[in-house]
Amino acid sequence: MSYFRENIEKMSGYEPGFQPKNSDVVKLNTNENPYPPSPKVLEAIKNLTPEQLRRYPQPLADSFREAAAKIFDVKPENIICANGGDDLLNMAIRAICDENRPVAYPSPTYSLYPELAKIQNCPVIEIPYDAEFNLPAKLTSTGAALTIVCNPNAPTGTFIPCQELRQLAEEIKGVLLIDEAYADFADGNCVELAKNLENVIILRSMSKGYSLAGMRFGFGIASEGLIKGLMKVKDSYNVDAVSIAAATAAINDQKYFKENVEKIKIERKNLTEKLTQMGFEVQPSQTNFLFAKPLKARAIDIYNKLKEKNIYVRYWAYPDIKDKLRITVGTAEQNQKLINALNELIARD
Numbered sequence: 345m346s347y348f349r350e351n352i353e354k355m356s357g358y359e360p361g362f363q364p365k366n367s368d369v370v371k372l373n374t375n376e377n378p379y380p381p382s383p384k385v386l387e388a389i390k391n392l393t394p395e396q397l398r399r400y401p402q403p404l405a406d407s408f409r410e411a412a413a414k415i416f417d418v419k420p421e422n423i424i425c426a427n428g429g430d431d432l433l434n435m436a437i438r439a440i441c442d443e444n445r446p447v448a449y450p451s452p453t454y455s456l457y458p459e460l461a462k463i464q465n466c467p468v469i470e471i472p473y474d475a476e477f478n479l480p481a482k483l484t485s486t487g488a489a490l491t492i493v494c495n496p497n498a499p500t501g502t503f504i505p506c507q508e509l510r511q512l513a514e515e516i517k518g519v520l521l522i523d524e525a526y527a528d529f530a531d532g533n534c535v536e537l538a539k540n541l542e543n544v545i546i547l548r549s550m551s552k553g554y555s556l557a558g559m560r561f562g563f564g565i566a567s568e569g570l571i572k573g574l575m576k577v578k579d580s581y582n583v584d585a586v587s588i589a590a591a592t593a594a595i596n597d598q599k600y601f602k603e604n605v606e607k608i609k610i611e612r613k614n615l616t617e618k619l620t621q622m623g624f625e626v627q628p629s630q631t632n633f634l635f636a637k638p639l640k641a642r643a644i645d646i647y648n649k650l651k652e653k654n655i656y657v658r659y660w661a662y663p664d665i666k667d668k669l670r671i672t673v674g675t676a677e678q679n680q681k682l683i684n685a686l687n688e689l690i691a692r693d
């Protein structure tokens with residue numbers, strides 16, 4: 345007899361992007377922000393008292409909830425804090441799905457969704473996107489207890505207009521979770537839907553726009569009813585005192601955040617142009633990464649050769665995306681190193 349439940353025994357587990365030990369690399373594989381967090385974050389961490397570490401943290405991360413509530417113009421009761429956006433996804437699937445309550449999502453998308461579903465042993469309904477990554481009409485009729493739409497989507501970088509997601513939320517019977525981990529870099533977001541519809545959860549991450557991937561902090565915005573339900577499955581102290589202080593300082597420094605995001609948008613445009621000139625087909629992106637199809641060489645070969653040069657991008661061998669690479673937008677210097685390496689590789693082949 346196995347020590348594990350059958351579904352756990354069968355699964356291989358989510359494989360996070362490679363995290364090289366060496367810091368002397370060009371790391372464009374896990375969509376981290378290339379710029380440091382606001383100096384106010386480091387100040388807040390330094391100002392923590394021994395007492396704040398000795399005691400358990402605020403169970404609901406009240407300081408962060410209050411700060412975020414002001415920024416999004418909702419009540420603190422409409423916000424749930426999480427140990428990264430991934431923790432919120434985990435809570436949603438645990439609270440909403442089971443063997444008879446499927447999760448549905450359009451694909452390709454964030455590859456963590458099916459892994460969480462396997463852990464919960466709930467059926468998965470994957471509806472493929474069309475070639476233009478429009479919202480699949482079939483999503484309205486899946487009967488799923490939870491529908492997840494990543495918007496802007498990973499790994500494609502594409503954006504679905506909120507009006508279409510509103511219609512989806514109104515037509516389905518279950519919950520619509522809109523994963524806005526990358527919304528900080530997009531031209532719009534769908535927070536309004538969480539304010540007006542009782543079945544919508546908006547997921548946000550502090551890892552990308554706020555440069556806090558190492559800190560692990562995310563949050564959800566939803567109706568009070570949904571937040572209360574999610575609270576029932578969260579760990580009692582799912583965010584620690586250090587991350588509460590860091591995330592609160594980060595979200596309160598909107599000026600720094602906005603300047604940081606603008607820098608990335610400028611680099612996104614530059615990198616898109618350079619890759620296009622080099623013979624890549626680049627999907628217009630609303631995120632801090634590009635989804636690019638090399639036309640002059642195989643994606644897998646480019647990925648491996650870049651790795652040999654200590655330049656890391658992301659590649660998946662899945663049939664629908666194996667001809668493309670996902671490349672995080674780095675600093676101007678990192679992006680130039682990538683372009684120089686690609687120029688060498690493509691010219692040599």
Ligand SMILES: Cc1ncc(COP(=O)(O)O)c(C=O)c1O
Nearest residue numbers: 428429430454498525549551562
């Ligand atoms: C689409 C998407 N959603 C959610 C997350 C979770 O982010 P985190 O747990 O770092 O907040 C990620 C992280 O890469 C992501 O790509």
